[in-house]
Amino acid sequence: MTSTIRKRPGSMPRIAWFLGREYVTRLYDRYIRRQSREHAVLEYVVRHATRGSPGSVLQTMDTFARERRWLQNVGPSKGAVLLQALRDAQARRVLEIGSYCGYSATLIGNYLAAHGGQLTAIELSRRNAEVARQVVAHAGLASTVTFRRGTLETEIGALAGPFDLVFLDHWKDVYLPDLRRLEDAGLLRPGTIVVADNVGFFDVTDYLEHVRNCGRYRSRFERASVEYQDALEDGVEVSVFTG
Numbered sequence: 172m173t174s175t176i177r178k179r180p181g182s183m184p185r186i187a188w189f190l191g192r193e194y195v196t197r198l199y200d201r202y203i204r205r206q207s208r209e210h211a212v213l214e215y216v217v218r219h220a221t222r223g224s225p226g227s228v229l230q231t232m233d234t235f236a237r238e239r240r241w242l243q244n245v246g247p248s249k250g251a252v253l254l255q256a257l258r259d260a261q262a263r264r265v266l267e268i269g270s271y272c273g274y275s276a277t278l279i280g281n282y283l284a285a286h287g288g289q290l291t292a293i294e295l296s297r298r299n300a301e302v303a304r305q306v307v308a309h310a311g312l313a314s315t316v317t318f319r320r321g322t323l324e325t326e327i328g329a330l331a332g333p334f335d336l337v338f339l340d341h342w343k344d345v346y347l348p349d350l351r352r353l354e355d356a357g358l359l360r361p362g363t364i365v366v367a368d369n370v371g372f373f374d375v376t377d378y379l380e381h382v383r384n385c386g387r388y389r390s391r392f393e394r395a396s397v398e399y400q401d402a403l404e405d406g407v408e409v410s411v412f413t414g
């Protein structure tokens with residue numbers, strides 16, 4: 172990943188502590204536990220979350236992320252922003268790019284299942300896509316969420332749009348190229364809401380300049396903290412495509 176972190180005065184010791192701990196945990200997972208945290212969270216969900224209950228799956232993943240190992244899920248506070256955007260868009264057809272272990276797919280899928288909608292979720296990593304698929308199936312949402320393994324570039328030809336809402340939560344250096352791909356392919360319509368996660372933590376200046384200044388979006392920043400890390404500033408950009 173080539174994205175850089177936004178550096179604010181006074182925030183570097185907290186960021187350094189967080190990244191250092193993450194690095195050590197990953198080494199520990201690989202060489203001592205010999206199990207990825209993604210497989211660990213899947214096992215935990217299957218053991219502790221009520222089958223067929225998206226709410227129970229989300230709560231169980233939150234517990235794992237707070238009490239065991241940090242997870243890069245959108246998490247509950249930014250998840251609430253995402254849920255409000257789904258309501259505002261009256262979303263039925265949704266695209267997610269970056270699924271990780273299926274937390275946001277479960278959150279979006281839960282909303283769409285109640286409103287007769289469908290989520291298409293694109294995930295680059297084979298392992299993560301499989302974990303996400305099993306988590307979503309445990310939540311009882313397999314018929315609402317379709318996973319595609321790849322990138323927007325590889326999958327765009329198979330997408331049926333336009334989408335009512337797009338959730339960008341993959342590597343930050345491709346937010347802008349992927350948004351442009353969606354624009355060029357006619358997969359956005361006037362009123363489509365594009366929600367971009369982590370824009371207050373990572374430096375995504377090129378993306379923010381585009382949605383704030385190109386004249387084709389009404390865009391606002393929702394301040395938040397990094398998932399499960401109250402001391403680290405983050406935020407979500409919510410942009411309404413105007414055509």
Ligand SMILES: C[S@@+](CC[C@H](N)C(=O)[O-])C[C@H]1O[C@@H](n2cnc3c(N)ncnc32)[C@H](O)[C@@H]1O
Pocket residue numbers: 243244245246268269270271272273274275276293294295296299321322323340341342345
């Ligand atoms: C922050 S996590 C996604 C978290 C997820 N949206 C959630 O809230 O549960 C980022 C994911 O994006 C995936 N990814 C990275 N680059 C990608 C790309 N170009 N296309 C699709 N997925 C990508 C990574 O493999 C990783 O699983």
